[in-house]
Amino acid sequence: MMINSNLTAERATFVTHLECSMTGERYQADTLHGLSRVGRPLLVRYDLDAVKAAIPKAMIAARATDLWRWRELLPVRHTANIVSLGEIETPLIPIPRSSGSPNVLVKDEGRLPTGSFKARGLVMAVAMAKELGVTRIAMPTNGNAGAALAAYATRCGIETIVFCPDDTPEINVREIQAQGARVYRVNGLIDDCGAIVGRGVAEGRWFDFSTLKEPYRIEGKKTMGLELAVQFGWKLPDAIFYPTGGGTGLIGMWKAFDELEQLGWIGPERPRMYAVQASGCAPIVRAFEAGEEHAERWEDAATVAAGIRVPRAVGDFLILRAVRESGGKALGVGDPAILKAVDDCAKKDGLLLCPEGGATLAAYKEALRSGEVDEDERVVLFNCATGLKYPMPEANAALDRFGEIDLATL
Numbered sequence: 533m534m535i536n537s538n539l540t541a542e543r544a545t546f547v548t549h550l551e552c553s554m555t556g557e558r559y560q561a562d563t564l565h566g567l568s569r570v571g572r573p574l575l576v577r578y579d580l581d582a583v584k585a586a587i588p589k590a591m592i593a594a595r596a597t598d599l600w601r602w603r604e605l606l607p608v609r610h611t612a613n614i615v616s617l618g619e620i621e622t623p624l625i626p627i628p629r630s631s632g633s634p635n636v637l638v639k640d641e642g643r644l645p646t647g648s649f650k651a652r653g654l655v656m657a658v659a660m661a662k663e664l665g666v667t668r669i670a671m672p673t674n675g676n677a678g679a680a681l682a683a684y685a686t687r688c689g690i691e692t693i694v695f696c697p698d699d700t701p702e703i704n705v706r707e708i709q710a711q712g713a714r715v716y717r718v719n720g721l722i723d724d725c726g727a728i729v730g731r732g733v734a735e736g737r738w739f740d741f742s743t744l745k746e747p748y749r750i751e752g753k754k755t756m757g758l759e760l761a762v763q764f765g766w767k768l769p770d771a772i773f774y775p776t777g778g779g780t781g782l783i784g785m786w787k788a789f790d791e792l793e794q795l796g797w798i799g800p801e802r803p804r805m806y807a808v809q810a811s812g813c814a815p816i817v818r819a820f821e822a823g824e825e826h827a828e829r830w831e832d833a834a835t836v837a838a839g840i841r842v843p844r845a846v847g848d849f850l851i852l853r854a855v856r857e858s859g860g861k862a863l864g865v866g867d868p869a870i871l872k873a874v875d876d877c878a879k880k881d882g883l884l885l886c887p888e889g890g891a892t893l894a895a896y897k898e899a900l901r902s903g904e905v906d907e908d909e910r911v912v913l914f915n916c917a918t919g920l921k922y923p924m925p926e927a928n929a930a931l932d933r934f935g936e937i938d939l940a941t942l
């Protein structure tokens with residue numbers, strides 16, 4: 533049996549406190565929190581000077597290359613509370629033919645447990661829920677978050693109730709149930725599901741695991757930024773294209789880069805962050821273009837990319853702030869371009885993307901055409917889930933083995 537050496541050592545956390553992302557108000561660590569008093573996400577703060585003194589960069593580099601090598605930059609206090617399903621460091625895969633550039637790399641998050649990068653956020657949030665004594669969790673989901681929650685929570689005996697839009701991909705609904713959650717299809721969108729969760733919270737029935745409504749999912753997602761830094765030799769790429777729903781990963785990576793700079797492990801250079809949305813649900817793009825700090829709800833949201841069909845994000849201002857500070861943009865792409873990108877990447881480069889991953893490739897191509905990015909820039913696209921979870925084109929060719937088969941025509 534393989535034992536993960538990063539999880540055998542008991543290491544203390546370096547968390548000092550939590551902080552309101554809007555007002556900066558401080559909150560105590562080691563107590564259960566949802567949103568801040570003004571209804572905004574809480575961010576976890578660390579004693580980075582102490583981290584720096586405790587672990588040289590070379591020591592991190594020498595550890596096994598999984599998510600837990602970053603243990604000192606993560607919030608879990610007791611290693612025993614971590615429920616792991618094997619959170620690997622995901623590979624960077626060139627897609628020269630479909631992208632048209634040798635410098636475009638796909639960070640393939642589909643290889644994580646439960647087949648999506650939701651595993652990063654949920655493994656952390658569930659470990660913290662366990663540490664803080666939570667016994668019942670509810671969550672609204674477009675599919676992958678619910679699946680990751682179900683897997684990790686079931687593994688440590690926490691009860692889960694999951695609500696998803698009734699047109700959520702069938703495989704997602706079934707995997708959530710198969711992994712031990714009670715899952716309900718709701719005739720509405722993800723924020724309508726969130727409203728049901730909120731009603732149960734008001735009655736004290738469960739703890740709310742909606743995106744950014746508990747502080748620790750961001751910490752798990754931030755490991756994408758930490759991994760990129762080490763994979764690029766303690767530098768960062770020139771541009772990152774991130775499929776943006778609730779924006780947890782984009783916000784998390786931006787936070788990771790700041791922490792790495794404070795540790796002295798990277799310099800002040802930052803990638804341009806591109807928040808990619810589907811043009812059928814693009815509240816962040818609309819707010820970005822209008823110069824707004826917050827994004828209004830997108831009505832009648834519709835796209836094949838279910839993971840980014842998020843009409844309203846509680847962390848909207850954090851996404852917009854990171855995109856603007858980085859010199860990036862929020863970009864919308866249509867469903868036909870998304871599906872074409874998925875098809876192109878599979879046919880030309882042999883890599884099957886999920887539709888949300890396809891959106892980043894479509895946005896990159898558009899940015900290349902418009903001169904927003906240069907062909908020789910090092911670009912990372914996020915493929916956030918395995919393409920195997922999504923519908924594929926039909927394949928109906930058949931042969932009658934008893935009849936004549938003209939092999940020359942096959």
Ligand SMILES: *Cc1c(COP(=O)(O)O)cnc(C)c1O
Nearest residue numbers: 676777778779780781839888916
């Ligand atoms: C959740 C999800 C996203 C969006 O991620 P956020 O960090 O919440 O913006 C994109 N794609 C897929 C497949 C997802 O499951």
